[in-house]
Amino acid sequence: xxxxxxxxxxxxxxxxxxxxxxxxxxxxxxxxxxxxxxxxxxxxxxxxxxxxxxxxxxxxxxxxxxxxxxxxxxxxxxxxxxxxxxxxxxxxxxxxxxxxxxxxxxxxxxxxxxxxxxxxxxxxxxxxxxxxxxxxxxxxxxxxxxxxxxxxxxxxxxxxxxxxxxxxxxxxxxxxxxxxxxxxxxxxxxxxxxxxxxxxxxxxxxxxxxxxxxxxxxxxxxxxxxxxxxxxxxxxxxxxxxxxxxxxxxxxxxxxxxxxxxxxxxxxxxxxxxxxxxxxxxxxxxxxxxxxxxxxxxxxxxxxxxxxxxxxxxxxxxxxxxx
Amino acid sequence: xxxxxxxxxxxxxxxxxxxxxxxxxxxxxxxxxxxxxxxxxxxxxxxxxxxxxxxxxxxxxxxxxxxxxxxxxxxxxxxxxxxxxxxxxxxxxxxxxxxxxxxxxxxxxxxxxxxxxxxxxxxxxxxxxxxxxxxxxxxxxxxxxxxxxxxxxxxxxxxxxxxxxxxxxxxxxxxxxxxxxxxxxxxxxxxxxxxxxxxxxxxxxxxxxxxxxxxxxxxxxxxxxxxxxxxxxxxxxxxxxxxxxxxxxxxxxxxxxxxxxxxxxxxxxxxx
Numbered sequence: 303x304x305x306x307x308x309x310x311x312x313x314x315x316x317x318x319x320x321x322x323x324x325x326x327x328x329x330x331x332x333x334x335x336x337x338x339x340x341x342x343x344x345x346x347x348x349x350x351x352x353x354x355x356x357x358x359x360x361x362x363x364x365x366x367x368x369x370x371x372x373x374x375x376x377x378x379x380x381x382x383x384x385x386x387x388x389x390x391x392x393x394x395x396x397x398x399x400x401x402x403x404x405x406x407x408x409x410x411x412x413x414x415x416x417x418x419x420x421x422x423x424x425x426x427x428x429x430x431x432x433x434x435x436x437x438x439x440x441x442x443x444x445x446x447x448x449x450x451x452x453x454x455x456x457x458x459x460x461x462x463x464x465x466x467x468x469x470x471x472x473x474x475x476x477x478x479x480x481x482x483x484x485x486x487x488x489x490x491x492x493x494x495x496x497x498x499x500x501x502x503x504x505x506x507x508x509x510x511x512x513x514x515x516x517x518x519x520x521x522x523x524x525x526x527x528x529x530x531x532x533x534x535x536x537x538x539x540x541x542x543x544x545x546x547x548x549x550x551x552x553x554x555x556x557x558x559x560x561x562x563x564x565x566x567x568x569x570x571x572x573x574x575x576x577x578x579x580x581x582x583x584x585x586x587x588x589x590x591x592x593x594x595x596x597x598x599x600x601x602x603x604x605x606x607x608x609x610x611x612x613x614x615x616x617x618x619x620x621x622x623x624x625x
Numbered sequence: 626x627x628x629x630x631x632x633x634x635x636x637x638x639x640x641x642x643x644x645x646x647x648x649x650x651x652x653x654x655x656x657x658x659x660x661x662x663x664x665x666x667x668x669x670x671x672x673x674x675x676x677x678x679x680x681x682x683x684x685x686x687x688x689x690x691x692x693x694x695x696x697x698x699x700x701x702x703x704x705x706x707x708x709x710x711x712x713x714x715x716x717x718x719x720x721x722x723x724x725x726x727x728x729x730x731x732x733x734x735x736x737x738x739x740x741x742x743x744x745x746x747x748x749x750x751x752x753x754x755x756x757x758x759x760x761x762x763x764x765x766x767x768x769x770x771x772x773x774x775x776x777x778x779x780x781x782x783x784x785x786x787x788x789x790x791x792x793x794x795x796x797x798x799x800x801x802x803x804x805x806x807x808x809x810x811x812x813x814x815x816x817x818x819x820x821x822x823x824x825x826x827x828x829x830x831x832x833x834x835x836x837x838x839x840x841x842x843x844x845x846x847x848x849x850x851x852x853x854x855x856x857x858x859x860x861x862x863x864x865x866x867x868x869x870x871x872x873x874x875x876x877x878x879x880x881x882x883x884x885x886x887x888x889x890x891x892x893x894x895x896x897x
Contacts, residue, residue, distance in 0.1 A: 322736075326736055334748070443633070446880060446881060447877060449880065450873065450876045450880045451876075452831065452835075452872065452876070454832070454835050454851060454852070454855075455851065455872060455873050458851065458858070458865045459865075459866075459869065462862050462865065466858055466859060466862065561743065561744040564743055564744075564747065564832075564836070565743070565832050565835060568835070568836055568852075569855060580747065580836055580838075583747060583838070584837070584838075591748070595748060598744065599744075
């Protein structure tokens, strides 16, 4: 009962923090319109066409830009809460664009995390169990390389080798599942692996250090002393205790990927939300910029919140200390 | 193990020195004008005239590499300086300032830390004039909270030490305590953070240039060259390889040096 109350308090605190973060972001995103150079009305009408002052005034009125800033702010915030993110400068609802691109980013992010976890965790375990030996040094150096090499370099090299030289995989683009399932997944492989390799390096590092920490604990020694088999100690006890930080870093990576796919999406022409954002930024399409940033930030905050809660659920010590 | 004996550390130091040297004297040793267009030699492979080949306008890739390092290094150095000064000040306030102000500062830092840097950068540079100065300011601002976190936790450890209390007992004013007792004693984690920030800033700048939102063409920068080369993978595969190799080696070398520096400065790790 007590732990349940404590957990409820933690949950409440974290929810409030997340809501504040979301509100700060929303406010920042709203202010983009006002602090950034260029009049959105002129952008909409096209400054080259020399619109008449009357036309400018009419559009300004249509967009609600002639109202006091505070009124606009509250209205915008209210609409955003209802999922109405305004209208893109080319006339379509921003929400439609987001709905079309967001799932593609999520799919890419989940695939990348799968690659990263399936590669990073076993490598980290192998490094920890061979501490100080050649394999450990080799894997640790490899992970430094993996962390240092920018994704677009890795991706370019993968395209060169697997697409242009060997011809095994398509070099870029996106094919809808309804059109061709096989091609859909073929086109997913290279971007997912590109993203996943870098993340696998951090996961391997975290797995290694977290395993080593648990391996040094007294209880592991007593399990050995009681004659428990090495394999059983590792798989049943060490790994389970080492899992919390590993799960956490994977969760945080997933959150980061909501905006962190931007370079890979650009490299592989993946039509996700980052591509939408970059295009919107280049075209100064403010409503679209606002909508995509807000969506990315919201997903990021929600995922982090889930990771945080999972963390306090998994580790009773954290639950008690924070409460 | 001594720092200099670790495998890779010496090589990394050599690479970093070389990179700085090239940034300084690159224009003197570049065989061609990096902006000189040669329509008769577009997308060529390596040759005697063009050691590393030419790009889509027939410009010499080697010369563009030698010049292209300069904006990257300039932005990395300037932004790290901005982040270090701003972040250290904020971090010290967050640990040593009045409790209400300190709590507020660290709250803001936490919120800022919770956004992916590339998103913030994208947002900022997308709307301002891109250039070395604005890129440096934007990237510097983005890394301020990272420095603030490090500076704050280091300061928290230091202010409980006797020498700080001694300054207090002697009636020293806050600024004097910060300058004489705190700052000199939190330098080493800050130096490590600075190395990591330089590498991160290089990655961020080249990432933005790769997206076409950083250094403006025709002036070369490594990230932008990689982004452009992406379109010519078929015609000239080595075009993407050279700037990629340079960028990856530079960042890797800085990261290895940073790791070695951290191990060297951390007494717990040194004893092992």
